[in-house]
Structures are given as structure tokens and as C-alpha cells.
Amino acid sequence: MAHTVTAGLATMQDDLAALYRDLHQHPELSLQETRTAGLLARRLRDAGFDEVAEKLGGTGVAGVLCNGDGPVVMLRADIDALPVEELTGLPYASRVRSVDADGRDVPVMHACGHDMHATCLVGAAALLAQARDQWSGTLLVVFQPAEELVRGARDMVADGLFERFPKPEIVLGQHVGPLPAGFIGYGTGPVMAASDSVDITLHGRGAHGSRPEASVDPVLMAANVVTRLQGIVSREVPPAETAVVTVGRLQAGTKENIIPATAELGVNIRTYTPQVRTVVRAALERVVRAESQASAAVAEPTFRWGASAPALVSDPDSTRTTMAAFAAHFGQERLMTMPQVNASEDVGVFGETLGVPTVFWFWGGLETQTVVSALQEGRLDALPSNHSPHFAPLVEPTLNTGVEALVVAALTWLGEAA
Template sequence: MSATTSSPFASVIEKHIPNLKTYEELYKHFHRNPEISTIEHDTSARIATELKTLNEKHGSPIEIKTNIGKTGLIGIHRNGPGPTILLRADIDGLPIQEKTGLDYASTKTQLDTHLDNVEKPTMHACGHDFHITCLLASIETLLGCTDSWSGTLIYLFQPAEERGCGARMMIDDGLYDLSRHGCPEPDLCLGQHVFPFRAGTVHTRAGSTMSAADSYRITIHGRGGHGSMPHYCVDPVVIASHVVVRLQTLVSREVPPDETAVVTVGSLKAGDTVNVIADVAILQVNIRSISQTWRRVLLDGLKRIVNAECEAGRSPKPAEFEKLNEFPLCYNDEEVTKKVQKTFDSHFGSEHMPDMKPVLGSEDFPLLGSSIGKPYMFWFWGGVDPEEWDRRVKEETLNELPVNHSPFFAPCINPTLRTGVEAMVVGALGFVQKDTN
């Protein structure tokens, strides 16, 4: 039990939280069977089955809507007058080969029919299997304590977070169109993410919490020819190399030292053999920022630098910019965050960390609120075994922990599962709990 004795939610959770042994097995099922973004058909079907089972146990209070944005689904739980709160979990895995050695490790491969029709190893390397399982267990807890709260809860299972398109796919498919899916607009949205922090802890922050991310594929044109005759050619590799180096000055010389930003050139490809100057060089660039002001500076600087280096290198035609994906800045609403932090303080006590630093990872979760002008709040909870965490603190080896997207990423099941369930339940009840005065 992670709650403090002063928590107004402790008795509700103790009475109604389900036997988590069942959910441990469900978690292992999802971990063994990850699916790549936009093609999470089996995952979505299993979630729908779990929701139907919960309905059978509790008299069918949840209205289930499937196939929203292809593989997204929601459960609408109306329980009297009050605010409408959306609780979100993402459901997709990653094209990574798992190397954890767990007895429930994924050995699955999947044909990525959405992207390139290539068979890929697949892994839940970002904890979305935990997100699914914790939300399902939270739903069962909330179903058991309906006399303690009043309002409407929307349980949303979102596809394709890893590619930054799942929230938009659901919204564009009429998520909030009552005539289409029957889903009311929420008053606010809540979400959470497991992270390489000490298990049992919950971490929050008001304001800028996760970075915006903008990714581009940039094609730089040259004039190819024999490696022995560079004076007859325009070498796009040289131009691209200058671009790579010059882009680093965006952070070091154009963004203030007390701001946070990252510019990464993830790949540079040109040519196929040693003695040929290529026609084109292709860069893939990722830019992360935690303010809209400096996001604009970085994006403007990207195009300025690429175009200037192409001109300096006598490129025969302008560079081409292809937007690969875009993640919004995650800016937690101040008032909503204060309320969540107050409830987390009362429930988790010293295990709640309300002053976490911004995370340079990115999420499309904010779109679920910002697209309709509603507030949202996103928090993190730990998944590193406490004994391992404490040992690494002493050894000063925390930087060697496997992190999200690592083939070795493996959050411990306990107490990670229970903490994730309690955080989601407490976060929701903080807005819909009945006044007991």
C-alpha cells in the first residue's frame, strides 16, 4: 500500500482495487504481444474484450466504442452529474528486438503494413503495455466505487503514439462528434507514463513538461560524378557535412543557456560506393524544445542554415524539406496540475515528487485536450526496482539504467503496477469524488 494514512482515497482504493495478480498476467500478455503503430488490431480487440468482461461483472455501465482512428477505442462511463474527465492510455509497441531475457519477453515480428511492408521485430519498449494494464485495472476500481464519485469518465485507448499520429487520427475520425461516436467533450484530460524512476514514486510538473518535437527529411542536391574529378561535380556530402556541424550552433549560439533544446541529425545517407560523388545527400533531423518561442527560432534556423550551406556549396537546386512528424509541446495546465498535485501529496506523501525537470521526450497526448481548447495534465511514475535504484544511487550508475526505447527496457511489475493504478484512480477521483462534508 503506497498511500499515506491521511489520504482521503486510501479506503476507497483498498476496498475496491481488484486482485492485481490477474492484471500481472494481463500485463505479461500485452508485453508478449506488442503491435506496431496503427496496426494494433489484436491489442485493440483484447482491450475491447476486457471492457466487455468488466461490463458483464458490473451491469454494463460502460458504453464501448471501437475502431476510432482505425484501432483506437473508448469506454464512456456515465455516473450522474458532474465533470467529464478523459483518462488516456497509449497502446502501440515499437519495431525493436527485445533483449531483456524475461520469461515473458516478446519474440514477435510484424509486417509493418502501414509504413514499408517490412517484417520487423516488435517490442513494448516504452511501457505502453503498463499503460494499458493500469488503465484497465483503474477502470475496475472505479466501477467498484461508483457511490464515491459522480460525473462522466472517458477511458481512451490510443493507437500510434510512437509515430505522433494516433491522437490526431482519433480526433479526425470524429472522436468528439456525438453523432458519430457518442463521446462528449471532456472538461479535462489526464494521462501518465512509466519512466526510469524509482518504482513507487510519482512525478509531476506544472507548465512545460515534455518537449515539442519536429522531424524532417532533408534532401540536398549535388551533381554527381567520378571521385577523381570533384571540380566537375557538386558534392552534396560536403554540403551536408557543413549543415550537420552548423546545426549544432542553433543550441549553442542561438538558444539561451538557461533554455533546453536538442538538435539531432539521426541519419545522413549518400551514395553507394567509394569512388563516386553522389547526386544527393539525405539528412533526417529531429528538433526538440520546451517553449514555443524557441521552437520557432530552431525551426527557422534549420531552414536558414540548410539553404545557406546549399548556396555556399553551389547546390544546383534548392533543398527539399519533408515533414516526417510533429509532436506538440506538453504544457500542463497550472490549475489542473495544482489540484492533481494536492491529491497526490495526500495519497503518496513523500513518494510524490512535484518538481520534476522537463522531459525531452515527446507525446501527442496534449492534442486530446488542446484540439478542443480544454486543459490537460500528464505525469510520470517510476518503474525501476527500488533495490536496484538504491544500489545504483550508491554506485553512481543511474546513467546506465535501460531507458524507454531500449531493447533492455523492463520495468519491474511490482510496485509499478499498483502505483500506476493508484495514480490514475486518485487523479480521476480528485475531480469527481462526491463531497463528503
């Protein structure tokens, strides 16, 4: 059945490639994806979807296609871009600049492949709509905003996504990355890390740089906090587990001879299990409070926990079923198992909210020989990867593979036509 449905891809290949280049050339930052959302919503309406909603969770789009009795299956893609200046040199490279949420003028680029994700989902939705005589059930298509802020999925759920549309029995998603184009990578269980971010303010007492005895120095306090936080993973997380604690921001003061009154830190945590996540979060607060007390801080530190995403768990049984369908369609030689990825994705919020399985896989976008050479020479770090200003998937076979993967996965879980 999958080969019958995907046969129609040949007639829409040029159109999808044009859509991809258009999205790549006109990227939009998280929660600003209005042009993108409009294009995608129009594509769903043109494909004959029964209902299409815009502005879900801010700038999200969802469409439903009801096709008789059978399971409800959800396909999801993310659509936001990043504040990165593109250096690919492509003729359709982005030259867009925009104002971010903090009022800064920044370059904008689809440096994570979300333009490819969205285009593949457009193609899969159109193919499945054309082939309604081949399957039965309900198809829910979701274009999610603000994945880079790990909040778009929660925003769409909070805005009534699953009250307005049928609740899916499985959530399916994919991510393009620095694998050989045409290949699919997968794992089972936790495949991507949970992510928690926190902004911390340490409260000292300002003074002239020549009179440190009159101050409570928050810079020294912050330096001790940064050093002490590195002991959490090495001394409180079991060696068999994985966790990362990163201090990505430390800001204090305005001049070298002024001891400031406050210091700010931005910290990010990556974990794979709820137990380790709880341990690391609690340890972070304990360390910061203790260092503040040891430094005679004038007030308790302030914690502002912000962006958060659960670990992305690709349900083992459902993943094995889906990969068996991929092997039958693509050939086992195009599938590869992957280690856990420390990056995070908020697609897991959808399945977690409903208590239904999620299946998530990766597929390649780089020229095969480039990847093979990097492997042979032990220089994988030289490959352009997601969030790099040089990351730009090959249009083909990346686009075809991504469309076909979504179609095959959906048909694996939709019912058969009567």
C-alpha cells in the same frame, strides 16, 4: 473515497498481472495494434461502459461511462510497441517479429512501458465502474495508438473522438519510467519537449569520383549542413532556454568512387516554448538553403516536415491539485519533483485541441535499491530506461501504483455522489 474505490484492486490483481504479461508478450507496432485494441475494448465492455468504439484514428479505442451530473474527465493510455529486440530474459519476454511500415522485418518489444500504461488504465476503468455509487459525472477512457509516431492523438481527434464522445474538462495521463517502483514524479508547466522531425533532400550533380570538378557534391554539402546546424542552439537560442537539434540520419550514394546526385538528412528538433520552436525551425531551413546556395546546388533543398507534437504542459494549478490528492493517498514521501524531460509525448494534443488542462505525471518501475545504488555511485546511465532492450518494469508495486494513481486523479476531478 479513493481508498474505498481502490480497495477493490486486491481482487483483480492477479487478472491484471496476467493481462500485463499477455500484452508484453504480444507487442504490436504503431498502427498495427489490432489484437491489443480488441483485448482492451472487450475489457471496457465487460466493465459495463455505456459505449465503446474501436478503430478510432486507425486502431484507437475509446469508452464512455455516464454516471449522472458532473464533470467529464478523460483518462488516456498509449498502446503501441517499438522495433526493439527484447533482452530482458523474462519468461514472458517478447519474441515477436513484424513487418514495419517500410516493409522491413523487425523485432517488436514493449520497450517504453505502454503495456503497463494500458493495463493500469484497464484496472482504473474497472474500479471506477464498480464504484459508481462513489462519484458522479462522466468518465472518458482513451487507449491511443501510434504514440511512438507522435501522431495517434491527432489521428483520433481528426477521426471525430470529441464529436462522438463528450468533451472532457481535463485530460489525465501518466508514464512509467526508471524511477523507484511505487514512487511518483511530477513537474508543472512544460514537462516534456515539443518534437518536430523533418526529412531534407539536398540536390547536387553526380559524377565519377575521379572527376569532382564535374559534380556538385551533395555529400560535402550535407557534411557542411550537419556541422552548421549545431550552431543553432549555441548561437540562436538564449542560454536560459532549452533546445536540441539532432541529425539522426544521413544517407548518400551507393559506391565509394561515385559522387551521388542527392543526399538525405533526417533531423529532429526538441523545444519547450512556441517562440524557441519557431526560431529553431526557421533557422534550420535558412541554414540548409544557404549551404545549398553556397555549394551551387542544382535545385532548392526539399523539406518534408513530418511527425510533430507540442510541448507537453502539465497545467500548474491542476497539477498542484492532483498532487495534493496523491500526497493524501500515497503519502508525501512517495512524491518527487522532476526536471524537464527532453523526450516527447503527444497526449498534450487532446487538451490543446479543446483548450482544457492536461495533468501528466511519471511513476517508477525499477527496484528501489537498484535506483538508490545507481544514484550513490553516480551511474544513472546504467539504469535500464525507456526504449532500452532491457527495460521491464517490476510487475508490482508498479501495477498497483499506476492503477491507484489513475483512480485518485480521476476522483479528484469527478463530482461526489449525491
